[in-house]
Amino acid sequence: MNQGVAQRTFTGHHMLFAMASFFAVVIAVNAVMATLASSRWSGLVVEDSYVASQEFNSKVSAIRAMAASGLSGNLSVSHEVVHYDIENRGGAPAMVQDVTLTFRRPVGDREDFQLVLTRKAEGRFEVEHHVPPGDWIVEILSRNRNETVMHEAIRVNIAEFGR
Template identity: 55%
Template sequence: MSIPSKEFTGRHMLMTTVAFFTVVIGVNVTMALYASSSWSGLVVENTYVASQEFNRKAAEAKTMAASGVVGKLSFLHGAIHYDIRNRDGSPAAVDEVAANFKRPVGDHEDFHVAFAKVSEGRFEATHRLTSGDWIVEIVSRRDGKVVMHEADRIDTGGSGQ
């Protein structure tokens, strides 16, 4: 009894090629979806310098967190408010507050704002803030020394401020 030979035909080649490219395209689409849903959007000018500064910045953040000083950012009627308090809730002694507002992707809307002191621990600035995601870096100083340095990602929602 002889075994029938099976030929590799053009149809087999077509199915092999289609199967191969289906797998490649499927993997690429899956990876693109994972990347776009998990990317923080943080961009630095020089990745080497940023990596070298990481440990120093992490130690500074731990020291500031241990101090108990807490800042709160709020928006009302086109004004940006920043309250800074000590651990016990009393106003923190701060001379100046400045903030950098950055979009997670792109820099065409980024801006810097210096806050005016309204009262001890209370600062205010006027700037129209368009709706969407922002990364806000706030630095508070007393006699030139940094009291609080924080960065938060905020979402102003559908209503611009």
């Protein structure tokens, strides 16, 4: 018989340690995932879903009227300047007094911001502002004499400049 080998047995204490370790890992992973999920996205789509549902038909009518007007816009972001051009169906600059852009992240609202563009020429607006790289949903509101003439939302990806 070999005297140098000690005989080990799997006891209840070993089983208790194994089970406690397993559940500790499961609970820790769930806690980390819940913390990340709640800190990344507010979950808020609209402030009040009932009010949003009541306004839906009027918003659809307004969007159809804007689409029929033939106005189109072009947003461009380069380095530290944001440009927006708006034109009529024939390509002539549109009669617009002010343009407001709202930049929203697709997930989360901590980095959202709004820009009021400066009119540089008829149908041409711009503002100097650094837009952080990544995906953005840009809501563009163009107004003439306090009346909305164009309202659109586009998704853009801003590349990190200098790469």
